Amino acid sequence: MKIKFNINKFMRNNTQRMTVSRNIHDNVKNIDELYDLYLKSERNVSIKHMDARLNAVIVFPNYYGVAMSNLGFLRAYELINESGFISCDRAFLQDDTSKGIISIEKRRRLINYDLIFFSLSYENDFHNILFILDVEKIPFLSKNRNDSFPLIMAGGVIAFMNPEPVAPIFDILFIGEAEAIFPDFFNDIEKKNKSEVIASGGKIKGIYVPSAYNFIFDKEKPNVLREIQNLPDFPKKIKRTWVDKDFASSSVITTEFSELGNMNMIEIERGCKRGCRFCSAGYIYLPLRESNQENVLSKIKSLNKNDKAGFVGLGTMDSENIRKIMQFSLDSQKPFSLSSIRFDCLDENNLDLIKETGIKTVTLGIETGSSKLKRLINKDIANDKIVGVLKNIVRKGIINIKSYFMFGLPYEEKQDIDETIELINAMQKEFVSSSKINKRIGSLTVSFSPFVPKAWTPLQWENLEDPNILKRKANYILDNLRRLPNLNIKINTVKNAFMEAFFARGSRLSSDILIYSFKNRVNLKNAVKETGYNINDFIRKFDMDELLPWDIIDQGVTKKYLLKEYLRSKKFKTTSQCFKGCKRCGICI
Structure with a gap:
């Protein structure tokens, strides 16, 4: 075969x-x-x-x-x-x-x-x-x-x-x-x-x-969870555990058949201080912790001559030691790459270090061009700053830019999508103009994904937008961008987003439907219908006082804090990032 x-x-x-x-x-x-x-x-x-x-x-x-x-x-x-x-x-x-x-x-x-x-x-x-x-x-x-x-x-x-x-x-x-x-x-x-x-x-x-817990659902509203019962000798909630130090991990094996090639991943931090309201990883890996600097430098030093280091973290450029780590890697003649780069970290010094290692592609998470929705997701970066950073990157000789956007965010209107399209037009214009200095035009790639609400985020109570509306929005975006030269457009399918959303906030009812779908070789939508449920119940908006399936877990971040952030998002108010001595979310109490 x-x-x-x-x-x-x-x-x-x-x-x-x-x-x-x-x-x-x-x-x-x-x-x-x-x-x-x-x-x-x-x-x-x-x-x-x-x-x-x-x-x-x-x-x-x-x-x-x-x-x-x-x-x-x-x-x-x-x-x-x-x-x-x-x-x-x-x-x-x-x-x-x-x-x-x-x-x-x-x-x-x-x-x-x-x-x-x-x-x-x-x-x-x-x-x-x-x-x-x-x-x-x-x-x-x-x-x-x-x-x-x-x-x-x-x-x-x-x-x-x-x-x-x-x-x-x-x-x-x-x-x-x-x-x-x-x-x-x-x-x-x-x-x-x-x-x-x-x-x-x-x-x-x-x-x-899991077998020690019984999930009781409402008889009249079968998708609403009413109670979680635990057997004796088992806790009511399972507390997430984490380590405070000695966690710097790296690729114990590298292979050319990995999606990252022969890159040796080296973890330089865990957690994130930014508080983006759509990002589950930004909450479930709290508190922010730095890897032991000497361990990181030792791992870099141990790499073979032709190995490349991939510095891993939710916000690698947020690390207090990142500049020293990058410089050490360059001095050791070990090229590196970065898993994520923040706009406010791309100053001249950091760009020079990134350029020196030979990086040809930088990836930026922009999410939206809408000033309103930026405040909703707590990632308020001015569009002129985004274009300015892109200009500096390209003029440094880093010729390829990848950027990520979302559509279908709560309260999104046509005007918000148009602001994103206007931003991408400005990015494309600046990209081409700045590339002329290098006498070489690389690639500008914009990737779009439907917003999927995730557990343990302030937006966990929100719904996935109607798939038919999402499809129309995707087509509108494509129609308005496809004619721009030197622009690659990628749009994640609504089908994939629906499946992700179905399970991201699912319950044990979702488990029954998953198994029925597999055994009967039918897609999830048909499986939901054939098992007597309504598909909209699995992508719906949750009530703010509702018992959630993942409430069985104690993340450390309190539900009260997430709800407070959710209410701020609905008013389009931003929240400052984590700071030393911060006690807001409950993780550091």
Whole structure:
């Protein structure tokens, strides 16, 4: 069977996935040959697979190339293997399932492992979880699996943002950061069987046992959650756990088949101080923490001559040490890239450092050209400043600009879209004009995604705009920009946004519909209808006093603060970013 690397999409700032594809050699005929090719390409492998009491596999429910560009997946893989009594392999989504879903290292089927860890990063991968379990003939629901099946667990950003649409699938969910949870969890499971591990899960901070909770929905309004009941010895809420230091992670493995190529990702911070109201990552990774500077410099120094460092963080340029880190990387003759760049960080000195490393593309999150909507999302950057920064970037010789926008934000009107179109016209004009100085015109790319409300943000109570209206808006944007020269336009499909929104604020009812959709081979909309629900109930606006499915989790950020920010957004009022001594959101109390 010829292996095809499917086109997959992955999110940027929780709102968009980039379309990716990679051509695999034509002579690759089966999964073993493909995995041999991948293993041969891998570098910087420091994992020691030992003979251990327990054998585990960590699964990324998407293809290899996407998984190997995910630092959380690689970090968890590393930590599990450092436990001392667990040997952990990796597995991915496969096209060739003639041998089942097998690990890349030992080529062992998932069903034959003691422990299965899933790494969850994208809501649109939920269907792939069922596909993987189905191939292995593993029952979808935890309650239908006896002790003969592996202990099946999940972590990752989705696990502690809103896991409810897939929670009943897993025996255990990790709520928070692996470095904080794994030590206590590993101490607990070393000498216990599966049933004992699940039974004792409630005693470990950051462990969520979904089967210990019963979600009660309204009889007349079946999509409205009325109560969450917990069994004795299990907490009413699961507190997210995190580490304050010693968390600087980096790519334990690099490969040319990663979506990031052979880049070695190095984490320089966690969290974000900006408070953008649409961005879940900006809240669920609070508080903002800096990686240990000496550890970061040591990782840069250890890179091979031709390796490239990718500095990772929600706002890498916000790091107090970023200028020193960039300069050290240049002095060490190690080129680098940045995962995100803020407008107010692009001064002359930083641009000179970025230019010196040879970066040819800068990515900017602009979101909207509307002055009203900028205040709504708490990202109030004047359009003339945006154009001015673009001018400075291009004149420094950085010839490619990528920018991200949203449409379908709350209270968005035609005038707001027109302001965005006017901004992009001004950007395009300045881009072409400034490029003439370099005697070379690169590419200006604008990418649009529908706004998707996310759990644990001030806009979590809002709805996804009607898909038909979103389609009309997308067409309007395209019609007004398509004739501009030297401009690439990308618009994420409304279909993808709908699926993301369906699960992003979903509940255990969403889990039932997901499984029905998979088993009956129907799309989500038809599955909702055939199971007796109304599709609008799953993308609706929530009442401000409503019990939310993800209220089972205590993020540290209080619901009271998010509600206060939501009310400010409705008045188009901005809020200052985090500052030292700030006690507003509850995370630092």
